[in-house]
Amino acid sequence: MQVFGPNELVDDVLKRDFCIGCGACVNLCPYFRSYYGKTAMLFPCTLSQGQCFAYCPKVEVDLDALSSGLLGSAYDGSPLGGVQEVLASRAGEKTGPGPFQAGGTVSALVSFALQTGRIDAAVLTDREGLIPVPRLVTEASEVATYATSKFTAAPTLAALNQGRRDGHTRMGVVGTPCQVTAVAQMRLNPLDKKDFQDGVGLVVGLFCTWAVDTxxxxxxxxxxxxxxxxxxxxxxxxxxxxxxxxxxxxxxxxxxxxxxxLVPQGCQICPDMTSEWADVSVGVMEGTPEWNTLIVRTEKGRELVEEARQEGVLVTEAMPETNLGRLRTASLNKKKRALVRAREKGVLNTSDDGSRSALRVRDEVLKRILG
Amino acid sequence: MSHLVDGEPGSRHLMMGNEAIARGALEAGVSVAAGYPGTPSSEIIETLAKAAEARGLYVEWSTNEKVALEVAAAASFAGLRGLAVMKQNGVNVASDFLLHLAGSGTRGGMVLIPCDDPGALSSINEGESRHFARLVEVPLLEPGDFQEAKDMVKWAFELSEELQSLVMLRSVTRLSHASGDVTFGALPEGQPQAAFHCDGFVLDANEGAVMSAPVDYKHGQQHDKLKKAEALFETCPFNTYTGPEKPEVLVITSSACNLYSREAIKLLDVEGRVGLLKLGTTWPIPPRLVEKHLGLTDKVLIVEEVVCFLEDQVKILTAELGAQVGVKTFFGKRDGSLPMVGEMNPDHVAAALAKILGVQAESVPEEYAGRAQEAGFVGAPGRELTFCPGCPHRASFWSIHNALELDNRKGFVCGDIGCYTMGVLPAGFSTLKTVHAMGSGTGVASGFGKLGPFGLDQPVLSVCGDSTFFHSAIPALINAVHHKSDITMVLLDNSGTGMTGFQPHPGLPRDALGEDAPAIDPAEVCRAMGARVEIADPFDIETTQQVLLDLLQDRKGVKVLVLRQICALSPEKKGKKLYEMTLDQEVCVGENCGCNRLCTRIFRCPGLVWDHEKQAARLDEVICTGCGVCASICPSGAIQRREVA
Amino acid sequence: MKNGTLTSDPYNLIIAGVGGQGNVLASRVLGGMLTGKGYHVTIGDTFGASQRGGSVMSHIRISRDASWSPQIPKGRAHMIIALEPTEALRVLADYGNPKVQVLCNTRPIYSVGVICGELAYPSLEDLEKWVRGLSEKAWFLDATNAAMKLGNPIFGNIMMIGALGGTGALPVDRQDFEAAVSRDMSPDRVQVNLAAYDMGVKMVEG
CATH class of the missing domain: 3.10.450 (Nuclear Transport Factor 2; Chain: A,)
Incomplete structure (x- = not known):
């Protein structure tokens, strides 16, 4: 993983218009701020390496490094990423009614995680008018308030960074694939900081094809x-x-x-539809609006889902094979589109002459995906 | 200051040029003095204000220079002696009325004193006022030392009454702000009475209406006055010649350049070869006197600041005289003997003279000069201008800068004249992108705000000080409101004319004489125009930034944000802290990712110092004024503030 | 040298410092002392941007019988009083010569460039070495610290005037100082200023 500083971040992401405003660089320092859907750098910073660059999901994302670091194996390009189980799910009776869209799986899992102390706060996205706003929530009852879809790129991770400064040690993050990628990079402590704590207790990823510029x-x-x-x-x-x-x-x-x-350029080079670096990923279920698609990815995710089900917070069913097939196809298509686009833009696997990439994938995996 | 009024006739005092000018006005029995603050002129009105009670004067800081000239002229029309004082740039402002006044003529002695700033020591241009005398056709005087600064003021009033014309007396920074010996004259007795006689025949200079029409008659009269002035100037004691009867080189000069020329001649030890014609009357120049001296030499060096004014006149005169004086070789600015820009000094004059005469001035040994230059370069780190510790402008520009960056539409700020001009420097985070005349920030913004249909989609802001608002931003703002120009004006209200020394303005409840005065609230003025007005405390940077962001979202029409916080140097504020500040060097993250020295590298208040040894910021408690702003920008919480009870 | 004469006519003295140090006041007091003795004095102050962290410089021309330009020609200073040590070097670069004498207050005032770490401030040893190398005689005094003992660092400038008196370079003494400050100051302020003056005298004598 190559880590540069804020000036390279500005050149590679802000000036190239790849920023999708996820908030990963916001609240780390006084320089990067998000306002009305856009990320700005307030003053020049002279550091040669920074967390801002290291966490950004639109520059030097090395999929192998992420996969080895988080899952212990090289990135293989499978359409849905690392999967333990794919289920159909919805909130159980214990969750209570909410304004949530689709099956309410995210609200159910996150409020349950808060109640059971698995996480000490939840990083969510609210909306003020059309402007998505990050929220750090500590009460389970508040979770459902923010449960509607936004469709616009949101600086959610600003709340994660703030929460870490405020001393939270196991926050639950609900994020889109770009945000989940940034969180994954954070968890690898790319700057090798001493006593580093990522502050993350749970990552709930959302499915996303694209978002629009606020x-x-x-x-x-x-x-x-x-x-x-x-x-x-x-x-x-x-x-x-x-x-x-x-x-x-x-x-x-x-x-x-x-x-x-209105889809930002940054979305067009995103190879991830299902938030592959999350503990669990949740999306709508095609043709069944009251149910969600739930991908269980990690052991932590599996335990959460299992317990939620036992407590009546979550209801799950097996995922029909046809839906699963369509999900794989859609996800693979997004990968293909993104990698082709990134290659066209000259930001995929650039050579080691010092030029920087948005994305790095091994050649053999690239060939496999593009077919 | 007491000797200003009490000093006995014949006593000698060390005085600043501006004080000498003020004393001269007192000796002339001036009744009304008005001005607008501007370096290097401000001390004249300030000094007169101090003497006002004892000498029965009326002194005011007017809204702007044009009004000051009008107020002083009224005194003249009523038979009193009136004085208007301003910085050179102010004459530009006053020039419309100036032309009318030159044409209408005056009654009681009427003198305009502009103070120019060659070299722009306290200005952002080095414009000059002498051309106005020629442009509007009134006599111009230039004192050549401190004694003359006093004496010529008195004479200027007498001349004005003799000619029934406005007289201009021009000073420069090196006279106004320098000090020298002045021997006092007597102060007049008695209080003159004012009466405006206006019912007489329309062309009667003393009883009729005061105006510059009928033009052919009045303009003709004006030229008669100039002829008379010219004749008086031929024998004027302020035009002096020193030097040999037939000099090799004749130096013609005026004002502070007289002192430089005198020094240069001594420096080169060429008193026997160079003559010095110092003119105290520089428009019109006395033709016979100059002719006499031209006839006795072949080479002429003209020394003046800043543009060629004397040089042009002398050359025109030489051309007119033709064979009578013969062909001369001229040296000065036009041939490159002297620099065209910047202020003059003895060294420039000496260098020019040395070249003409083929002599060499004694100079510092080269080896020494080299070492001195090097030590100065290495050992004396530059002193960049900055806002004072605790200055509200630093906080205001911080918020404006940040709001514009966050807004992210390449918004920009138009500025003008005041301490806040430094907003163009890193001290103000390079926030200002245009800087012109007083009030021009808002006028220029008003124009930018109409360029939307041409594709200009950047937010347009202006900044304006409180004194500048009254001076000349009001018409610009009215223009913007009336034409629905999409702009945001930030009014940096620091309760005084900060740059020049806290002179009062119409927004304050006291006047130049320290008396109660009705204060006019700029926010109410803006509201009355129909602008959306918000008020915030610039030290509260969170709120200020938020209000500004909201205003920027409001795309249509004129928005005004009044940022109200008193100047850190104002007498009421000085020495009073809002907060006790502390800085914990253990908590400071310094150069690490997370802050990278935001306070000392970017915010740069002189009260915060980067401690190389500890690799942390340090609070300089002697310099810190306790405004508390740095506590709200420190991301690590190392800087803390505690409200002072 | 109470009734002595000037070593040069005009005698050219520069007081240099930073805005807020009381440069202008010091030049006025010295001017008053000399005018009181019948000398012709011209002072050229450059203080336009002084309140905003800039350098301040007063050129003082002293003559038995003539007024001189408010600007000293380059390389022609006889005495430089630096209220801040780097200002001594700044002035020497333009107005120094092998015969110049320097009275230097050693308390630094950092410029914004130094504060923010962009410019380096030289060590006092280097400053002293450079100033000595560029002057016939130099005195280094910690006037600001001594002034703080009197309750206010601003007395540093008066201490430097006292030091000037102590050097005997100009025909002025304590009485002239007392006469000059008595004109504009209340008696108790005169006393503390006299104390500052005396401390300055001692600093160059000791």
Missing amino acids: RRLAALLSERVDPRGIRKMDMPPPPSELMVIDTGRGKVEIPLDEIRP
Whole structure:
């Protein structure tokens, strides 16, 4: 893993417009800040190596280093990443009703983890109007409040960094694949800091195909919706081709053709649909809106799911093979698109002459994925 | 200061040039003096304000220089002696009225004293005011030393009354802010009475309406006055010649350059070869006097600051005289003998003279000079200008800078004149991107704010000081409101004219004489215009930043943020701490990732020092003024503040 | 040298320091002492940006019978009083010569460039070595520290005037100082200023 400093981060990510505003560099220091969906560097910093660069999921992400560091084996490019089990799931009766979208699996697991002391705080994403806002939550009852889909890139990890400064030692992070990748990089202590604590107790990954740029979405919607009135945003599964915004006074439908151009460049080089570096990953289940797809990846994830099920917090069923097949295909397609795009942009596996990559994958794995 | 009023006639005092000018005005029996603060002129009005009670004067710091000239002119129209004082740039502001006043003529003695700043020691340009005398056609005087600074003021009033014309008397930094010996004259007795006679025949200079029309008549009259002035100048005692009867080189000079020229001649030991014609009356120049001296030499060196003013006049005169004086060789700025820019000094003049005469000045041994230069370079680290410890501007620019970076749309700030001009430097985080005249930040912003349809989508801000607001930002802001220009003006309200020494302005409840005055609230003025106005304390950087970000989101029309916090140097504030500050060097993370010396590397308040040995920041308790701002920027909590009860 | 004459006419003295050190006051007091003795004095102060951390310099021209330019020609200083040690070097670079004498307060005032770690401040040993190498005679005094014992570092400038009196370089003494400060100061302030002056005298004599 190559670690450079803030100036390289600005050159490679901010200036190339690859920043998706995940918040990994925010609140580490006084220099990087997030505002209204965008990350800014306030003043020049002269360090040659920084956490900001090391954690960023859009520069020098070495998939082998991550896989060996976290899973103990080389990255093999399988569509869904490391998997123990794929289940259909939804919140159990003990979880109680919530405003959550789909099956409520994330809220159920996170509030359960808080209640049982597995985590000492949860890093979640709220929304103020159209602006996604990070939240650090310590009460299980608050978790469901933030459980709706955002669809815009969010600086969630700023809350993780703040929580670590505030002394939290085992936070539960709910994040998109880019955010989960950043957390994975943090956990490897890339700067070899003494007495380093990542502060992470649990990582719940979300499925994500792409997100949209907050400011560009706001500009698009500004003449159609009052952002303060937005209650819920949804993208029904294909073939709907719509973003549906519930304003409380009725629904506003925006064709996806208008939304897709708002996807930031950084999303287009993301090879991860299912948050492969999480303990568990959760997404919608195609054709069954009241259920989630739940991928159990780690031992920690398995124990959590098992106990939640026993306590009636979570209900699971076996995942039908057809759904699993479609999930693999979709995930593999995202990998292919991203790697091709990254190669076109000259940010994939650059040579060792000192030039920096966004992403590094072994050649044989690359060949396997691209077929 | 007491000797200013009590000093006996004939007594000698060491005085600053500006004090000498003020004493001269007192000896002339001035009744009304008005000005706007500006270095190097401010001490003249300040000194007169101190003498106001004892001498029965009315002295004011006017809203701007044009108003100051108008206020002083009213005294003249009413038969009193009136004085207007300003920095050179102020004459630009006053110039519209100046032209009218030159045309209308005056009654009681009326003198305008502009103080120029050659070399821009306290300015951001080295503009000069002498051309205004020629432009508006009024007589111009330039004192050549401290005694003359006093004496010529008195004479200027007499001349003004004799000609019934405004008289300009120009000073420069090296006279105004230097000190020398001055022998006092007497102060007049009695209080003059004011009356404005305006019911007479319209063309009657003493009883009619005061105006510059009918133009052909009045302009003609003005030229008659100039002719009369020219004649008086031929025998004026302030025009002096020293040197041999037929010098090899004639130096023609005026003002502080007189002192430099005199010194250069002595330095080169060429008193027997060089003549020095010092002119105290530099517009119009006395033609016969100059002709006489031109006739006695072949080479002429003209020494002046800053642009070619005397040089042009002397050359024109020489051309007009033609064969009478013969062909001369001129040296000065145009031929490169003297530098075109920057202030003059004895060395420049000596170098020019040495070259013309083919002599060499005694100089420091080369080996010594080399060592001295090297030691100075290595041993005397530069002293970059910065905001004072505890200055609200540092905190304001911190928040403005950060809000613009966060906003991330390449917003920029237009600025103008005040301590906050330093916002263009690292001291202000290089936040200002345009700097021009007083109030121009907001005027320029008003223009930028209309460029949206041409594709300019960057947020446009301006900053403006409280005194500058009253001086000239109000019309610019009205323009922006009326034309729905999309701008945010940040009013840096530090309760005084900080840069020049806390002179009061219309926003404060006291005037130049220390008397109660109705204060005008800039925020209310802006609200009355229809602007959205918010008020914050710049020391509260979180709130300030948030308010500013909200204003930036509000795309339409004019927004005003008033950042209110008193200047750290103001007499009310000095020595009073808001907070007791502490810095725990154990907690400070210094150069590590996590802060990288934010406080000493970026914030750079003089109260915080980078301690190389401990690799941590250190608080200099002697310098710290306890504003508390650094505690809110320190990410590690090493800097703590405790409110002072 | 109470009734002595000037060693040079004009005698060129420079007081250099940093904004806030009382440079202008010191030059005014010295000017007052000399005017009181009938000398012609011209002082050229450069203090435009002094409050904002800049260097401040006063050129003092002393003459029996003439007024001189408020700017001393380059290389023509007879005496430099530096209220801050690096300012001595800054002045020497332009106005020094092998015959110049230097009275130097040793208390540093760091510039912003030094504070923020971009510029290095020289060691006192180096400063002394350079100043001695560039002057005929040099005195180094910790006037600021001594002044703090009197309750305020600002008395450092008066101590330097006392030191100047102690060197005998100019025909002025304690009485001239007392006369000059008595004109503008209350009696108790005159006393503490006299104490500062005396300490300065001792510093160069001892």
